[in-house]
Amino acid sequence: MAPIGPFKLVTVNTAPDRAKRLVGRVVEDVKEKYTIIHAGNAPSIEDVQSVVEEHKPDILFTASMWTPEEAQKIISIAKGIVPELKTFSLPQGLQVEKGPDAVVEYIKEHLPGLLARAR
Template sequence: MSGPEYRLVSVNTAPERAKRLIGRVIEDVKDQYTIVHVANAERIEDVKSTVEREKPNVLFTASMWTPEQAKEIVDIAKGVVPDLKTFSIPQGLQVEKGPDAVVEYIKENLPGLLDS
């Protein structure tokens, strides 16, 4: 375990699923990154207060959001924490390809996000 600790907030209407999927990612990358899933916001309206409360340095938007909604979520979050690293899972990925595809997609993109 090395490097900084990343505080992650997810934005997902299914908090249990978010917790499960992100838990799998955290477990799989724990030799490279220390990631703590500090909170999940279930609604766009909850993003600002969640980010203000948790002060994350990483935010994921889930695949149920449209690109427009994901952009709105990111804009709200960056309004609170300007240098926040954000990652939007493509709309429909979970529905079309299942949770394993989401976990793999996050893991493929995580180094580029966190090491930037």
């Protein structure tokens, strides 16, 4: 069966290289089921609007450095541009407390439900 997608993903992460690495691991691990393209990263809340306008993603991930309030603000800005955008917020502190492997596993665990809503 061919993978579902492609889905364009934008991340919001103050560490763009780490975001790219972690998303790269997820993309590689799920490539049999889904085609995900990491289109871009917004390194700050102030950059969300321009990055979302530029890439018009299907999915937006907020990283674990954001508080729930910040994640909501990010999502609100992004959905103002792409109303049907699917969003996913990592729990605050996940990367710091459990490390990158936990982040990759958490995303992979929640990805099928998120992408099912994207179709």
